[in-house]
Every structure is written in C-alpha cells, then in structure tokens.
Amino acid sequence: MPRIIIISAIIALIIFVSACSKNKAESAIDSPQMEDATAQTPSAGSGLTSAQAAAAEVGDYAATQSNHFSFKLFRELNHKPGNIFFSPYSINAALGMTYSGAKGATADEIAEVMGYSQSPDDQHRILGKNQADLLSYAEKNPLELNVANAIFSAAPNAPYLKRGYINLLRESFAAELFNLDFSKAQESSDFINEFVSKATNDRIRDMMTKAKLEKIGDGIVLINAVYFKADWLQKFSPKDTREDRFYLDPNRQKTMMIDMMHQKARFGYGKIPGYEILEMPYAAEDMSMVMILPERMETLEKELDEELFDKLMDALKIQETRVFIPRFRMEESLDALGDSFQSLGMRSAFDPDLADFSGIMSVDKARNLYISSISHKAFLEVKEEGSEAAAATDVSFAVTSFQPPSEIPVFRADRAFVLMIIHRPSRQILFMGKLIEPAPAD
Numbered sequence: 211m212p213r214i215i216i217i218s219a220i221i222a223l224i225i226f227v228s229a230c231s232k233n234k235a236e237s238a239i240d241s242p243q244m245e246d247a248t249a250q251t252p253s254a255g256s257g258l259t260s261a262q263a264a265a266a267e268v269g270d271y272a273a274t275q276s277n278h279f280s281f282k283l284f285r286e287l288n289h290k291p292g293n294i295f296f297s298p299y300s301i302n303a304a305l306g307m308t309y310s311g312a313k314g315a316t317a318d319e320i321a322e323v324m325g326y327s328q329s330p331d332d333q334h335r336i337l338g339k340n341q342a343d344l345l346s347y348a349e350k351n352p353l354e355l356n357v358a359n360a361i362f363s364a365a366p367n368a369p370y371l372k373r374g375y376i377n378l379l380r381e382s383f384a385a386e387l388f389n390l391d392f393s394k395a396q397e398s399s400d401f402i403n404e405f406v407s408k409a410t411n412d413r414i415r416d417m418m419t420k421a422k423l424e425k426i427g428d429g430i431v432l433i434n435a436v437y438f439k440a441d442w443l444q445k446f447s448p449k450d451t452r453e454d455r456f457y458l459d460p461n462r463q464k465t466m467m468i469d470m471m472h473q474k475a476r477f478g479y480g481k482i483p484g485y486e487i488l489e490m491p492y493a494a495e496d497m498s499m500v501m502i503l504p505e506r507m508e509t510l511e512k513e514l515d516e517e518l519f520d521k522l523m524d525a526l527k528i529q530e531t532r533v534f535i536p537r538f539r540m541e542e543s544l545d546a547l548g549d550s551f552q553s554l555g556m557r558s559a560f561d562p563d564l565a566d567f568s569g570i571m572s573v574d575k576a577r578n579l580y581i582s583s584i585s586h587k588a589f590l591e592v593k594e595e596g597s598e599a600a601a602a603t604d605v606s607f608a609v610t611s612f613q614p615p616s617e618i619p620v621f622r623a624d625r626a627f628v629l630m631i632i633h634r635p636s637r638q639i640l641f642m643g644k645l646i647e648p649a650p651a652d
Contacts, residue, residue, distance in 0.1 A: 295643035311570030338382030480525030538648035
C-alpha cells in the first residue's frame with residue numbers, strides 16, 4: 211500500500227506541513243550563497259542605486275500581491291457569520307513556504323490563488339525581502355514585531371528532505387528546522403505549542419494537539435507565527451472611556467453595551483458615498499490601524515477589493531476629528547481554512563494522488579506528500595494605549611445624548627466595521643478583520 215505523507219498546514223499565525231523528528235534543532239545544513247541580483251549603481255534620475263530602486267519595486271509588488279490575496283480571502287470568509295479576524299501576512303508567508311516546494315499543477319494552483327507571479331524558485335526572495343524589511347523597521351522604531359517560521363519534521367522523513375528546500379527556507383524566511391519524534395505525540399505537540407506561544411507573547415496557545423499529530427503521522431509541520439504590539443501616536447485617556455451602546459444589526463434594533471473610547475485629535479478621516487474611513491497611526495508612524503465604517507456591512511462585504519480600498523485611502527485627509535471606538539478584543543480560530551483554499555481553486559495540493567511537493571522531499575509511488583489541513587488562529591486587543599495583535603486583535607455618547615459641532619467630523623464606530631493594521635508607505639495589510647459583536651478588552 212502506498213505511504214502517504216501529510217502536509218498539515220497550520221497558520222494561526224502558523225502553517226503545518228507534515229514530516230519527521232527528535233526534539234532537537236537541526237543545525238548541520240549549510241546556508242546557500244545567494245546571488246546579488248542588482249549592482250550598486252545609480253538609477254537614472256531617481257537618486258537611488260539600482261539595488262535600492264529594485265528593493266522599492268519588490269516592496270510594492272509584495273504589498274500588491276498580499277493585498278489582492280487579503281481581499282479575496284476576506285470575501286471567501288464572509289460566508290461564515292459573526293466576527294472575522296486573520297493575518298493575511300501570516301497566511302501568505304506560510305503558503306509562500308509551501309509554494310517553494312511545489313511543482314507542476316500543484317504550484318500553478320497555489321500561484322493562481324495567492325496571486326504569485328514568480329516561480330517557486332523565485333517567489334521566496336520577494337516574501338523573504340518583505341519579512342526582512344518589516345523586521346528591520348521594527349528594530350528601529352517603538353514597535354514590537356516578531357515573525358517566527360519553523361519546520362517540524364518527523365524522523366522517518368529525515369533521509370528524504372531536500373537540502374535545497376531547507377536551505378531556501380532558512381535563507382529567505384529565517385526558518386528553523388526541528389526534528390521531532392511524532393510517535394511521542396503529546397511531547398511533540400507541547401514542543402510546537404511552546405514555540406508558537408513564545409513567538410506570539412503567549413497570545414496564541416494550543417495550536418497543535420496530540421490528536422492532530424497522531425493524525426499527521428510521518429509528516430511535516432510548517433509554522434509561521436506573527437506578533438504585533440504598538441502604542442497609538444495619539445493615546446486615548448482612560449477617563450474618557452465610558453459605557454455606550456453598540457448596534458448589532460443594521461436596523462439598530464439589537465444592541466449591547468461596551469466600553470467606548472473617545473478623543474478629539476488630528477487623524478486621517480475621509481468619507482465617500484456609503485463609507486467613512488479613519489486612519490489612526492501608531493507611535494511607529496509607518497504603521498497604522500485603518501477602520502472602514504459602512505452604511506451597510508453587506509454592501510462592503512461584496513464590494514471591498516483593492517480598488518475600493520485605494521479609493522478610501524485616497525479620500526483620507528488629516529483633520530481634527532472626534533473619534534469613538536470600542537475597547538475590545540477579538541480571537542479567531544479558522545480550523546477549516548483548507549476548505550476555503552480548495553473553494554478558491556487550490557485542489558490538487560490536498561489530493562494524496564495529485565499533490566506534487568517533490569521540492570520538499572523525495573517522493574515516489576510508495577511515498578507522497580499532500581496538505582491535510584490548514585488552520586489559523588489570530589488575536590487582537592484594542593485599548594487606550596494602543597493595540598496588540600497576533601496571526602497567530604459609558605455615560606452614553608450615543609447620538610441621542612450628545613451631538614458635537616457639525617463642522618468637526620465624527621467617526622463613531624458603534625456598529626459593524628472593518629479594520630486593518632497596515633504598513634502605511636506600501637499600504638500592505640498585516641492584519642484584517644470584521645467586527646460585528648465586540649468582546650470587552652482585558
């Protein structure tokens with residue numbers, strides 16, 4: 211009987227790909243020498259070297275590709291009711307690592323769903339550069355940003371793993387390799403969960419279970435974990451936070467009470483027919499939270515794409531604005547994300563007979579590798595000081611009780627809205643969600 215090796219992809223700010231191990235980091239693999247693709251010569255008329263110009267172009271491409279995927283997945287996830295929160299950045303990184311080992315029709319389908327324009331041999335350089343740039347910015351600014359990638363492999367697969375693939379992930383994604391004994395499922399799942407918990411400041415827990423590892427068997431687990439925490443540039447004062455109504459339905463018939471933060475300051479605010487938008491920068495000013503407040507959420511769910519997003523962002527104008535937003539937290543588990551990817555067209559990767567991940571490990575008729583599942587966990591908390599996220603997010607100020615002067619724009623997030631944490635220069639979306647029913651922040 212053929213031996214099927216499972217790729218169990220977990221993105222909770224994680225992706226699993228099944229394989230082998232011994233609770234010991236593998237360190238004997240040499241890093242490849244990467245070619246210098248661009249010489250350090252000035253780009254005509256730009257004041258930049260050709261390498262700098264190429265880097266900027268790569269950053270723009272990475273943001274465009276990532277955002278295209280973000281909106282595609284957002285529309286797919288809207289089939290489920292309630293809150294949504296996920297990290298497009300984390301999922302993109304995890305699928306990028308997977309794509310790097312895909313071949314043939316499997317690679318073609320992943321590229322189509324993700325919007326990759328480069329081959330598996332080249333796409334990793336763009337994703338790796340994007341990761342390095344974000345981490346470099348975080349090191350120099352008041353921002354906690356951690357990105358951790360890892361490969362957890364089962365022992366019987368060790369002779370079959372491709373050295374070039376491991377080197378590629380180490381070079382482009384700074385991915386660690388751990389060889390674990392998956393037959394000791396509890397011990398191995400604890401080891402994986404400790405890695406994720408540490409990478410996300412204990413915000414994402416219990417990503418892997420004993421039962422999941424036992425189901426994976428001789429597999430490989432690919433993981434991407436992301437943690438983000440930053441203070442607002444303009445902090446809210448806790449004394450101005452008061453309980454207020456949040457409307458749970460479009461007809462404003464069903465409500466709940468939630469602590470509502472309030473301040474008046476200069477923010478990016480804009481309005482187009484059907485929508486309001488607010489941008490609140492963090493102390494690390496290249497990062498911000500963007501909130502889109504629609505007149506009807508169902509309309510936004512259908513219309514939100516790159517074009518509408520850019521139109522809303524272009525409508526922003528720095529001006530004194532009175533802001534009311536909930537003090538809330540969101541935790542999301544997408545345990546069946548694989549179903550969404552199959553619905554989007556990534557089918558052969560999940561088929562034991564059709565999947566081709568021969569770039570990850572040597573396969574034949576007796577041994578194959580395929581994705582068994584993709585899971586994602588994400589966390590967001592928004593408070594007066596700032597927000598914390600992992601891919602792992604009232605004397606009534608209601609309309610009837612207080613009306614500020616009409617000349618000052620009012621952004622009142624007292625009903626369903628969409629939020630994003632973005633890198634402002636490129637507009638790349640790192641985290642994205644839809645808040646329908648807020649849970650109180652700690």
